[in-house]
Each structure stands twice: as C-alpha cells, then as structure tokens.
Amino acid sequence: xxxxxxxxxxxxxxxxxxxxxxxxxxxxxxxxxxxxxxxxxxxxxxxxxxxxxxxxxxxxxxxxxxxxxxxxxxxxxxxxxxxxxxxxxxxxxxxxxxxxxxxxxxxxxxxxxxxxxxxxxxxxxxxxxxxxxxxxxxxxxxxxxxxxxxxxxxxxxxxxxxxxxxxxxxxxxxxxxxxxxxxxxxxxxxxxxxxxxxxxxxxxxxxxxxxxxxxxxxxxxxxxxxxxxxxxxxxxxxxxxxxxxxxxxxxxxxxxxxxxxxxxxx
Numbered sequence: 001x002x003x004x005x006x007x008x009x010x011x012x013x014x015x016x017x018x019x020x021x022x023x024x025x026x027x028x029x030x031x032x033x034x035x036x037x038x039x040x041x042x043x044x045x046x047x048x049x050x051x052x053x054x055x056x057x058x059x060x061x062x063x064x065x066x067x068x069x070x071x072x073x074x075x076x077x078x079x080x081x082x083x084x085x086x087x088x089x090x091x092x093x094x095x096x097x098x099x100x101x102x103x104x105x106x107x108x109x110x111x112x113x114x115x116x117x118x119x120x121x122x123x124x125x126x127x128x129x130x131x132x133x134x135x136x137x138x139x140x141x142x143x144x145x146x147x148x149x150x151x152x153x154x155x156x157x158x159x160x161x162x163x164x165x166x167x168x169x170x171x172x173x174x175x176x177x178x179x180x181x182x183x184x185x186x187x188x189x190x191x192x193x194x195x196x197x198x199x200x201x202x203x204x205x206x207x208x209x210x211x212x213x214x215x216x217x218x219x220x221x222x223x224x225x226x227x228x229x230x231x232x233x234x235x236x237x238x239x240x241x242x243x244x245x246x247x248x249x250x251x252x253x254x255x256x257x258x259x260x261x262x263x264x265x266x
Contacts, residue, residue, distance in 0.1 A: 028068070028188060028210065028233075028255065030165040031134045040245070041136055042069040042261040043238050044085060049260075051092070053083045054116040055127055064262035068134040068255075073121050073154045074142045080104040081121035081153040087142045100142040121154060125161045134166045136235075136257075138192070139176035147175035155183045170213050170235075174203050181207060190235060194218075204232060211235050211254065216244070224251050239264070 045057025046064070053071055061069050072085045077100055089095040092112050099107070099118075107118050128135050137158075141150040151171075158167055170190035171177050177189050188210035193200050195218060204212060211233040214223075219236065227234050233254035239245050245256055245264050258264045 043257040047259040070136040072140040139171040151179040
C-alpha cells in the first residue's frame with residue numbers, strides 16, 4: 001500500500017512539474033508558446049506580394065509558412081470593425097474618403113488593388129480560425145475618442161468567434177489597451193512605441209504589458225537591455241532585411257514584424 005501511495009505521489013509531482021513548465025512556456029498567445037522561439041510575424045499579411053490587410057494577404061501568408069500575422073482594426077461610420085491601416089482610402093484606392101465617414105455597405109463599393117475589398121474584422125477572424133493562424137491585432141482607432149469603442153468592438157468579434165487563444169493585442173492609442181485589459185485581461189498586451197510617443201514605462205507597468213513593440217530604427221543596445229531588465233519581451237517593426245533580423249534576434253528580440261515574412265522566416 002505504501003508503494004502505491006508513493007507511486008501516486010511521485011506521478012502527481014511529475015504532472016505538477018510538467019504543467020508548471022508548460023505554463024512557463026506560454027508565449028505571445030496560447031497557440032504560440034515561447035518554445036516556438038523567435039519568429040517573424042506577417043505585417044498586414046505580406047504587403048509586397050498581396051494587397052495588405054486583405055483576405056488574400058492572410059491566405060498567402062499561411063500558404064508560405066507564416067504562423068502569425070499582424071493586422072489593423074478600425075471602425076466604419078456605423079461602428080463595424082474592419083481591417084484597414086489608414087484613416088483614409090487615398091493610398092489604397094485613390095479615394096480621399098475617411099473610413100469612419102463611410103458605412104460598411106458604402107465601403108464595400110470601393111475597390112482596392114487586385115479587385116480586393118476592405119474586409120470586416122469578423123470575416124478575417126473567421127478566416128484566421130479556419131487557417132489556424134495566430135494574430136497580433138493592432139487596435140487602431142481613427143480618432144483618439146474612438147479608442148475605447150474600437151477595443152470593445154474588436155473584443156466582441158474575437159469573443160463571438162471563440163478566438164481569444166490565438167490573439168495578442170497592441171496599440172499606439174494606449175487607452176485602447178487599458179480598455180482591452182478590462183474586457184479581456186488574459187489576452188496579452190503590447191505597448192506600441194514610435195518617435196512621438198510619450199514615455200512608455202509607466203503605462204507598460206500599469207497595463208501589465210507582455211511586450212514593448214518598438215520601431216527598429218529607434219532601438220539601441222542600451223534600450224534593449226533596459227526593456228529586458230524590466231521583464232518585457234521586445235517585438236520590432238518593420239524589418240525586411242535578413243541580416244538585420246538575425247542581428248536583432250542575436251540581441252534577444254522576441255519577434256519581428258516583416259512585410260516579407262516568407263523570406264525572413266526561411
């Protein structure tokens with residue numbers, strides 16, 4: 001009987017240690033643990049090859065071995081979350097109209113390169129789920145006053161599609177991240193930083209951020225050391241040179257965003 005009890009206790013201890021290690025390995029999403037190591041994230045899919053932030057872009061990324069993509073979410077005039085980067089359609093459709101001044105129905109009448117349309121976030125999430133792709137959702141309110149509602153609408157879509165385990169969120173509008181933390185505290189958060197951003201340190205602490213997402217051109221060895229010392233992962237944008245990517249990985253960068261993830265990921 002003593003041997004049986006000891007065996008059961010030993011098995012329980014092994015399972016406890018195994019689960020502990022498994023929890024330690026959890027990374028940017030539950031779907032991509034840290035033992036996947038450093039990786040390349042498809043920036044808006046794969047921009048040079050397929051029109052950015054489109055269903056075709058994410059399909060292309062999957063077909064070329066990408067495991068995680070990045071996309072931007074903003075709202076139409078009727079508060080439908082769509083996947084688009086710019087506040088206007090000027091660059092992508094030679095149309096000066098603002099996304100937040102068009103209803104989703106009106107937006108669907110406007111053609112992007114290669115005959116694409118601006119997809120709803122719901123359609124993209126459904127596709128990513130079908131493709132088994134993880135995603136960095138950048139909450140990108142078209143105006144600061146839309147920071148909270150954009151986060152709310154994005155979360156409603158993620159929740160409705162039971163896709164939270166595949167999602168990591170980031171934003172330059174840090175109020176969006178605070179809202180997301182309130183709505184879905186288990187989803188990891190990345191503080192996006194650029195040259196005009198205020199000091200990120202206090203915000204990252206309050207947010208209990210997973211990562212600091214930095215412009216590659218602004219990073220220095222001293223800054224990398226500081227961010228790591230504070231316990232954050234570093235994600236870097238946007239890197240399209242393999243030598244630069246390898247150098248960053250050697251410095252301990254967790255992941256990079258690339259327009260050419262299929263090439264850099266080789």
